[in-house]
Amino acid sequence: MSDLSAYDGTREAGFGDYVALLKPRVMSLVVFTAFVGLAVAPVHVHPLVAFASILFIALGGGASGALNMWYDADIDRVMRRTAGRPIPAGRVAEGEALGLGLALSGISVVMLGLAANWFAGLFLAFTIFFYAVVYTMWLKRVTPQNIVIGGAAGAFPPMIGWACATGGISVESVLMFALIFMWTPPHFWALALFMKEDYHRAGVPMLTVTHGRRATRAHILVYTILLAPIALGLAATSIGGPVYLAASLVLNARFVIGAWRIWRRDETQAEADGYKAEKAFFRFSLAYLFLHFTALLADAALRGIGMEIW
Known part of the structure; x- marks a missing residue:
């Protein structure tokens, strides 16, 4: 090069x-x-x-x-x-x-x-x-x-x-890794749904290019469903807590619903409205990850306050 x-x-x-x-x-x-x-x-x-x-x-x-x-x-x-x-x-x-x-x-x-x-x-x-x-x-x-x-x-x-x-390394750090690892595919595949032509021109074998948007939508739903128990599993570890559990329940419910809505859409409908649902899912995926890790910080702060009081 x-x-x-x-x-x-x-x-x-x-x-x-x-x-x-x-x-x-x-x-x-x-x-x-x-x-x-x-x-x-x-x-x-x-x-x-x-x-x-x-x-x-x-x-x-x-x-x-x-x-x-x-x-x-x-x-x-x-x-x-x-x-x-x-x-x-x-x-x-x-x-x-x-x-x-x-x-x-x-x-x-x-x-x-x-x-x-x-x-x-x-x-x-x-x-x-x-x-x-x-x-x-x-x-x-x-x-x-x-x-x-x-x-x-x-x-x-x-x-x-x-x-x-x-x-x-510990169970906690591995689960934090797993949270991001399983989040990454639906996050980027949502982007690929409305940026398919870019990847096609560049010859990058994204799932939308090799298998089409219909298959990509199904993959997003499957990975989002698999992600939910991993995210919730962090609540049961030493770094989890009530703030994280509550946040994760809400965030994963919304994430799965968003993936379900994307899966149900056909290409004619999506193209007609400018891939609004896919773009919204992509934007929410950023908040999803940020809020999960923010919740971990909040529980750590609460544990610190509790230790000081004790």
């Missing part, structure tokens, strides 16, 4: 272009879920160590984003949704993105190992490798299961946060 093939020198890259390479919106989810994983862990972490840990996890997430944009520049050029990104828009050379991604990868892994522990640092290294190599370079281009298996990369951050505090 040529380092300069996407760079036409139309204007000099600005600071914001390099920030965009790090996929800040995706990074914000990485940071938040990693923070929750660290905050709800049963081990007290010094605030300075906690801050440094989240900072270097964020850098690792940004490194993954830069490596993804470097390798996917050819796809991004033909997708309407991504054509304005720094590389396809000609504001940043591919080689610059690669260099930034590799540099941030090394810095984030080494510094997290020094700031927290080496298990967490190596876990971060594995996550970057999984996203940049296993998902971006392999799964994304060869199988409609790309987002199912590759979704693991986005599900690791709370486990890394937990590992920063405890130095290991």
Whole structure:
């Protein structure tokens, strides 16, 4: 892949272009879920160590984003949704993105190992490798299961946060992983329902392209139903509580109803109304995940207050 093939020198890259390479919106989810994983862990972490840990996890997430944009520049050029990104828009050379991604990868892994522990640092290294190599370079281009298996990369951050505090893995951290892992397919398949043509032009074998929208709707419903007991299962662990249980019951009921409504729709109806239901489901999926992890924080805060009173 040529380092300069996407760079036409139309204007000099600005600071914001390099920030965009790090996929800040995706990074914000990485940071938040990693923070929750660290905050709800049963081990007290010094605030300075906690801050440094989240900072270097964020850098690792940004490194993954830069490596993804470097390798996917050819796809991004033909997708309407991504054509304005720094590389396809000609504001940043591919080689610059690669260099930034590799540099941030090394810095984030080494510094997290020094700031927290080496298990967490190596876990971060594995996550970057999984996203940049296993998902971006392999799964994304060869199988409609790309987002199912590759979704693991986005599900690791709370486990890394937990590992920063405890130095290991537990049932609680695995269930936080499972929550994001099972949430990822319906979240992205809902997007693919109204962005199918983009993926088709780019030759990305998303489920909508290889199996059609009807099959994708059925997959969304099945995964959403399977997700519900996993999400509710966290309430029965040491990090669950009444706030999480109440929130999860409401959120999963609404999520399953939304998936059911999408499954019942035919393409003529969906196209006629501009895929309103699918877009609404996609937007709610973001709130779904955010509110689950916020509820975990709320229960952790209540436990902290209870311990202080006791």
